[in-house]
Amino acid sequence: MQFDRAGYKVPMLPHVRIRNTVANGLEMTPVGRLCRWTASRLFGGFILAFHRSSGRALTEQVEALRPSRVIALDEMVSRLKSGRSTSGLLAITVDDGYAATVEEYCQIARERQWPMTFYLPTAYLERGSLPFLMIANLQRVCPPTEVRLGGRDFCLVSEKARTEFFAGLIQRMYTAREADYMPLVEGLASHLIDNGLVPESSVYDVEPPVAWADVERWAREPTVSFQSHGVSHQAVVSLQADELHDELVRSKEVIEEHTNNPVAHFCYPYGGPESIGQNAPKIVSEVFSSSVTMSRGRLRGSDPFLLPRVPLYEQDTGNVACLKVLTA
Ligand SMILES: [Zn+2]
Structure with missing residues (x-):
């Protein structure tokens, strides 16, 4: 260990x-x-x-x-x-x-x-923050959920679905500009916070x-x-x-x-x-x-x-x- x-x-x-x-x-x-x-x-x-x-x-x-x-x-x-x-x-x-x-x-x-x-x-x-730190937070705390982001429905109920969703997001982060993936990240963050699924700090607080x-x-x-x-x-x-x-x-x-x-x-x-x-x-x-x-x-x-x-x-x-x- x-x-x-x-x-x-x-x-x-x-x-x-x-x-x-x-x-x-x-x-x-x-x-x-x-x-x-x-x-x-x-x-x-x-x-x-x-x-x-x-x-x-x-x-x-x-x-x-x-x-x-x-x-x-x-x-x-x-x-x-x-x-x-x-x-x-x-x-x-x-x-x-x-x-x-x-x-x-x-x-x-x-x-x-x-x-x-x-x-x-x-x-x-x-x-005080960067997109990849926020994505890492979301990946750690995201519970099973269904969410509509950018006109698309995402069923993130299974662990496999969440793993694939974040793998896709990270792949986009490695090759695309912020504007291409941050709306998805912000949308998911709002969904989780507004529905009381996670506290705001768990998404936005990052290592300073x-x-x-x-x-x-x-x-x-x-x-x-x-x-x-x-x-x-x-x-x-x-x-x-x-x-x-x-x-x-x-x-x-x-x-x-x-x-x-x-x-x-x-x-x-x-x-x-x-x-x-x-x-x-x-x-x-x-x-x-x-x-x-x-x-x-x-x-x-x-x-x-x-x-x-x-x-x-x-x-x-x-x-x-x-x-x-x-x-x-
Ligand atoms: Zn770096």
Whole structure:
């Protein structure tokens, strides 16, 4: 049994259990130790992607990845672009700007002298919420119900129907603009709240974003860097070229204004190929020096505007982190 950051029990899925067993086995053998050393030395460096795991998990994972050494993303990108080696090096990136995560990680960045890059979606800092957080809330609390949304009847009585409904919604979120799916989300929220099926807070209360005042405070710490995750956290594939360009420039300007530091790096919302599309990397390259995805991989001659990362989560032990890097 595992626990998330709020202390809730999380059942260990079979594939996670198998991976943990393999990772632990790897640790105990000389072959495993050789693999770890080889992974650090022989292949390219890598960029870790975090979202909202605990500082304890991050510390355990980064320590387990030794002898790989933490460097700033800026340095990693400049090494990559100038053809210098990145092997034995890793960069830490953290998406979305959750207040608690930013605070805890920034303290670790300062204490351990581990450079960290935080990608902020600026509308989340302004509004206090984002569509995907509201959808996650609805998915968690939606009881069996029948509802008419956008002129269509949805029978969400069975668990299977609700699972399919939310899977469809999330798929749209990954590829479509907010206006295409938010009316459905808002409609369902109103239906559940107005009929007394769920309290309003269970839909609208989300984990708070970092405050601009804290961004400004931490921006003075040399190991902390705030970079762009766009404005609206919409899939860039859904935006017109000029809309995307405008989002990139606006987010860059707002973050630079608050931090007094250059903003040169971008993180694609959702980060999968279907959310990025064909045209975005060129538009991003007109405003930024690099952009990261959620595709798993290491930095071997990578396109600076489609950089792969290695995502790590709360349940990943140090050994699993090593295995993920080794197989990336
Ligand atoms: Zn994000």
